[in-house]
Amino acid sequence: MARRDGSLTAGNAALALIGLVAGGAAAGLFLAGLADPAGAIDAFDARLAGVIGFTALQALLSTTLSVGLAAPLALALNRHAEFPGRALLLRLFALPMALPAIVAALAVLALFGRAGLLAAIWPAMGGGEWPGVYGLPGILIAHVFFNLPLATRLLLAALSSAPANHYRLAAQLGMGEASVFRFVEWPVLRAALPGVAMLVLMLCLTSFTIVLLIGGGPAATTLEVEIYQALRFDFDPARAGALVLAQVALTGLVAAFAGAREYRAGNSAAMSRRPARRPPAAFAIADAGFIAAAALFVIAPLAAMAASGAHADFGRLAGEASVRRALATSLGLGALAGLIAVAAALALASARKTLADRAAPSAAVYGRAAMLILVVPGAALGAGWFLLVNRFADPGQFAIPVVVAVNAVMATPFAFNVLRPVHDSGRDRHDRLCAGLGIAGWNRYRLVDGPMLVRPLASAFAFAFALSLGDLGVIALFGSDAIQTLPWLTLTRMGDYRVDDAAGLALILGFVALAAMALSDRLARSENP
Amino acid sequence: MTTTAIRLENIVLERPGGFRFVADLAIPSGARVALMGASGSGKSTLLDLVAGFETPDSGRVCLIGVDMTAASPAARPVAMLFQQDNLFGHLDAFANAGLGRSPGLRLSATDRADVMAALARVGLAGKEKRLPAQLSGGERQRVAIARILLGGKPALLLDEPFASLGPALGREMTALVAEIAAARAMTVLLVTHDPDEALGFAERTLFLDGGRIVADGPTREVLVDAPADIVRRYLHGH
Numbered sequence: 148m149a150r151r152d153g154s155l156t157a158g159n160a161a162l163a164l165i166g167l168v169a170g171g172a173a174a175g176l177f178l179a180g181l182a183d184p185a186g187a188i189d190a191f192d193a194r195l196a197g198v199i200g201f202t203a204l205q206a207l208l209s210t211t212l213s214v215g216l217a218a219p220l221a222l223a224l225n226r227h228a229e230f231p232g233r234a235l236l237l238r239l240f241a242l243p244m245a246l247p248a249i250v251a252a253l254a255v256l257a258l259f260g261r262a263g264l265l266a267a268i269w270p271a272m273g274g275g276e277w278p279g280v281y282g283l284p285g286i287l288i289a290h291v292f293f294n295l296p297l298a299t300r301l302l303l304a305a306l307s308s309a310p311a312n313h314y315r316l317a318a319q320l321g322m323g324e325a326s327v328f329r330f331v332e333w334p335v336l337r338a339a340l341p342g343v344a345m346l347v348l349m350l351c352l353t354s355f356t357i358v359l360l361i362g363g364g365p366a367a368t369t370l371e372v373e374i375y376q377a378l379r380f381d382f383d384p385a386r387a388g389a390l391v392l393a394q395v396a397l398t399g400l401v402a403a404f405a406g407a408r409e410y411r412a413g414n415s416a417a418m419s420r421r422p423a424r425r426p427p428a429a430f431a432i433a434d435a436g437f438i439a440a441a442a443l444f445v446i447a448p449l450a451a452m453a454a455s456g457a458h459a460d461f462g463r464l465a466g467e468a469s470v471r472r473a474l475a476t477s478l479g480l481g482a483l484a485g486l487i488a489v490a491a492a493l494a495l496a497s498a499r500k501t502l503a504d505r506a507a508p509s510a511a512v513y514g515r516a517a518m519l520i521l522v523v524p525g526a527a528l529g530a531g532w533f534l535l536v537n538r539f540a541d542p543g544q545f546a547i548p549v550v551v552a553v554n555a556v557m558a559t560p561f562a563f564n565v566l567r568p569v570h571d572s573g574r575d576r577h578d579r580l581c582a583g584l585g586i587a588g589w590n591r592y593r594l595v596d597g598p599m600l601v602r603p604l605a606s607a608f609a610f611a612f613a614l615s616l617g618d619l620g621v622i623a624l625f626g627s628d629a630i631q632t633l634p635w636l637t638l639t640r641m642g643d644y645r646v647d648d649a650a651g652l653a654l655i656l657g658f659v660a661l662a663a664m665a666l667s668d669r670l671a672r673s674e675n676p
Numbered sequence: 677m678t679t680t681a682i683r684l685e686n687i688v689l690e691r692p693g694g695f696r697f698v699a700d701l702a703i704p705s706g707a708r709v710a711l712m713g714a715s716g717s718g719k720s721t722l723l724d725l726v727a728g729f730e731t732p733d734s735g736r737v738c739l740i741g742v743d744m745t746a747a748s749p750a751a752r753p754v755a756m757l758f759q760q761d762n763l764f765g766h767l768d769a770f771a772n773a774g775l776g777r778s779p780g781l782r783l784s785a786t787d788r789a790d791v792m793a794a795l796a797r798v799g800l801a802g803k804e805k806r807l808p809a810q811l812s813g814g815e816r817q818r819v820a821i822a823r824i825l826l827g828g829k830p831a832l833l834l835d836e837p838f839a840s841l842g843p844a845l846g847r848e849m850t851a852l853v854a855e856i857a858a859a860r861a862m863t864v865l866l867v868t869h870d871p872d873e874a875l876g877f878a879e880r881t882l883f884l885d886g887g888r889i890v891a892d893g894p895t896r897e898v899l900v901d902a903p904a905d906i907v908r909r910y911l912h913g914h
Contacts, residue, residue, distance in 0.1 A: 310761035315729060320827070321750025322779040330775070334766045422729040425748060 158498020158513050161491035161559075165516050168556045169523065172531025176391055179384040179534040186385030191393075195386075199393055202369040205283060205358075206351035209290035214344045216291070217298035220441050222332060223434035224299070225306040226324070226426050236442055237303075240296035242449065245664040247617025248293075248356035249634045250657040253641075253650060254452035255280075255289040255361065262646065264451040281363035289357045294347045296445055301346075305339035306332055311421040318422050324430055345405035352398055353524035355620045356634075360641070370394040371526045375623055384534050391527045402522040452650060452657075459651025470652070473636040477616055478659075480551055480632060485612035487555035489604055492517060492562035496570045504574075517563040520556050528553045529621035546625035550632075553621050558611035565607040565671065566600070573599050602670045609667035613660045633659075679741060681705040681831055681863040682726055687735035689721065697721045697887040703880075705740075705830070706861045708854070710874035710895060713884035714910060719867045722884070723833045726865065728752050740830065750779075754831040755824040759839055762820035763808040769795060769819045770804040776823035794822040798852065814845045818852075825856065831863040839869065846870075850877050871899050871911055883907050 180187040224233070243251050258264050261279030269277035280288055313331045322330065355371040362368055368376075370390050377387040426434070464470050495513045502510035529549065536545045577595050581587065586594060619634040626635040633656045640648040682703040689697040697718045703709055711719045724730040725737055728749035737745045744752055755776075763772045774783050774791045783791065795804055798818040808816050817837055824832060834853065838846040850866075854877055857864045868874055874881050874895050881898040883891035883906070891904045898907060908914070 312758045312761035313764065315727075315749070315756070315758070316762070316775075317779075318729070318749040319727065319752075319754075319756055320775055320779040321748075322775075326780045330764050330767070334764070420729075422749065 154494070154497040154501050157494035158501075161494040161498075162513065162516050164487075164491055164552070165520060165556055165559070168528060168532075168552050169520070171535055172523075172528045175531040175533065175535030175538075176388045178538065179388040183385040186383070187389055190383075190386040190389035195389060195393065198368060198370055198373050198390070199397065201367065202352060202371075202394075202397065205286050205290070205367075205369065206348055206354075208283075209287055209294065209351040210344055210348040212287060213291050213294035213347050214298050214340065216441070217295050217302055217343075218336065218340065220295070220299045220437060221302035221306055222328070222336075223437050224303050225332065226424055226430065226434055227438075228421065228423065236438070237300065239442070239445060240300050241664075241668075242296070242661070243293050243445065244297045245613065245661055246657050247619070247634060247660050248354070249360070249617065249619050249637055250452070250653045250660070251293055251448075252289055252357045252360040253637075253653045254448040255285070255292055255357075257455045257650065258448040258451035259285070259288060264447075264454070281361055282367040285361040285363065286354075286358055286367060289361050290351050290354065292445065292448055293357070294350060295441065298343050298347055299441075301343045302336060302339055305335050305343075309335045314421045314424070318424070324426055327424075342405070345401065349398065349401055349405070349521075352401065353394075353526070355524075355526050355623075359619075359623075360638075370397070371524065371620065374526055374530045375620075378530060378533055378624055384537070387530055387534065391530050394527050395523055398524060399522050452653065455647070456650040456654035459647045459654065461651055464648065464651050464655075469631065469636065473631045473633050474655070476631060477633040477656075480547065480554070481612045481616040483551045484554035484558060484615035485608045487551065488558035488562045488611040488615075489566075489608045491555065491559050492566050492607060493570070493600075493604070495559070495563060496567045499567075500571050500574050504578075514563075514567075518560050521560050524620070525553055525557045525618065526620035526624070528556070529624045533624045542625055543627040543629055546622070546627070546630040550618070550621050550625055551615075554615035554618050555611075557618075558614045561614065562607035562611050565610065566603050569600060569603045570596075606667045606670035609663045609670065613663035613667065616660050616663065617656070679705050680738070681707070681740055682865070683736075683738040684722075684725065685736040685738065687725060687732045687737070689725065689730060689732045695887060697725075699725075699889055700735075701882075701889065701892075703863060703865070705863055707880060708857065708864045708878045709866070710878035710881040711865060711867045711884065712869070712871070712874060712881060712899075712907075712910070717884040718887040719884055720835060721887070722882075723756070723835055723865060723867060726752075726831075727754055727756050727833055753829050754833055755827050755829040756833040756835065757817070757820055757824065757837040759836045762837075763816055765808050768805050768807055769800060769811065769815075769822075772808070772819050773822040773826060776826035790826060791822075794825045795819070797825060797856075798822045813841050814849060817841070817849055821853065821856065830861075832857060832865070834864065834866045836867050836869065846873070847876070853877075874899060883910075 224237075227233070246254075256263055259280040260266070261277070261281075263277075263279070266277040266279060269275070309331055314327075317327045317331055353371060354369065355375070358367070358369045358372050359375070362372065370393055374387055374390045374394065377383045377390060495517045499510050499513035502513070532545075532549045532553065533542050536542045536549070542549075573596060581591055581595060617634060618632075619638065622632050622635045623638065626632070631639075633652060637649050637652040637656065640652060680702050682701070684699045684701040687697070687699045691697075695716075699718075699722060711722060713719055721730060725732060726739070728744070728747060728751075732745065735745075736743055739753055764775075767775075770791055771781060773795055774781055774787070776794075777783060777787045777790065792801075792804065795801060798821050800815060800818055800822065803811065803815065806815075808819070811819065820837075832853070838849045841849060850873055853864070856862070864878075866874070866877055868877075878895050880893065881891075881895040882889050883898060883904070885906055891898050891907055898904075899911065903911065
């Protein structure tokens, strides 16, 4: 019993941390509005309406394009379960999501930008001068680059979750492609589509880095970028507060709408294997072309960035004190945020399970608290804290605690999702056995829970670390010459037109983040039975 | 005069991981044969080879005298009943059964009457509009049996279709299949773990072990009167 109450104490501490981060941000906003009520009300003007409109427009278009292309692509991949390079392609499709946003944005610019690869080869192909992509088309391309692979993987997982026996039955009954789609594929696809679309919409609504780097001006700006401009350049707290309010209202609206549509991939319990499909030749040719085009669209920007990053003088970069300091800062802040996120997630999962086993209604609070933060974008939390701290100190001095705390809270839902299933099933399997044998307290952690959770914990940590590592939304508000992370340094080098440096730094950042993500993935796969 | 319904000729099939399946086998038309053996012994592989879900590395699969080694599952004169997921959850009993007649669900008036008759034959009259979720486990398998009736294929492969239904209901369903198979002179292969089911249903039993058929004969002989050592160990543990 003592241990169980201990788990409640830890869970409440995690709740307090989340409450502090969210509450502090809210207080900052509230006080900013209170200090300048007229300014706050005036900030809700036509320009703000325009920004809200563009934020929603680009997110809706990005989602329509990403998911609209991902559905037929997932179907094509589902029709061809075996072709050389299929597994490699799916691994490749995990890349854009695993990369920090600034690296993905630079990859898109390395191919499509005014100084990108296409600009170099387009005239030679007789295409005239390459205009470079920016504004809405640029944002859309970058968002599709980011989200098409993600949506494709999720939809393909849904298609794979259809019972193998249904595919066997389809083969035995002699169903054509249209009937297989109608009877087998469409039901699972239809169930997964709303959740996947909501996820992509949310990511596009809160997209900061891509819009900042590719939007290219006041005509194509989103709420997140406007918050940053209002705080860092115009210093207009009332307007920043209004923007944050609009942003939270917008994401809250979508989240409330999406509540019932949470994406969940089903698992087929059937043990039988799916038979190989034999689509007609016309399908095979069209599918091959489509898959190849999608692969090219994902590979080409990455290749272009690798090529342009290779121009960077890594020897000089590695020698620069600012680069070494930024790398150390990034690793340190990421590790700290990752540790806190994993500890908070475990505490929440443990408290939730303890209360759920007692059938206490308060159990839901801990699960919701872990997820609630998904509704509030990191930049909004950062902005709230910036406004609060700014009242009595230079925000730069508080960069480290705020960046760590906000990133830890942001990574908590992901860590929670990794830990909770393993933790809960372990508790279900072992609670009675441990009670019978009298194994409790530290002995239980040492002998039972610890060994079982060590891999999921490490996996969740690596994931949270990579997530925090790539943060630009919060550090962009608090960063200064005194406190620099790799993404921040990359951004400032771009601002100074040191493009090769930026590409080189992005390559380093991308490499570290991918290594952490790959480690997380490997640890999650080799879970203890 | 009986013909050979299922002929596996010098079949060899190898899977990564060291699994090797070999078989040389003939089953006459109208025969009812039980397949027994431990998990991984090759029972399902044998069914998959006949159904066309597996292609042998060497050897031939002949069905009703025709070489069908490379034929698609739909082209083969066999229907299969699985243990689970036999029905599409979003289609009602009528539509699920109707797929046996037309895989695109384009049914003429005659077809529709046949579907109604088949559902009535398996005891589901009045339940045509029910979704699988609104049917019991036994009723769901009855819908699948109606679909097989409508397909009119002469051979039937059963992969432990009633194992999860409980003993009494399982016997009832086996009896229904036996009745239908006898009326239509269908050839039936039944995978089962239950010796009583084999004794009640099949005149002949194949016992598999490690990807080979190690015993083949009249069911009573294979399981009761003169069981090989390996069969005795499987059934009685010693």
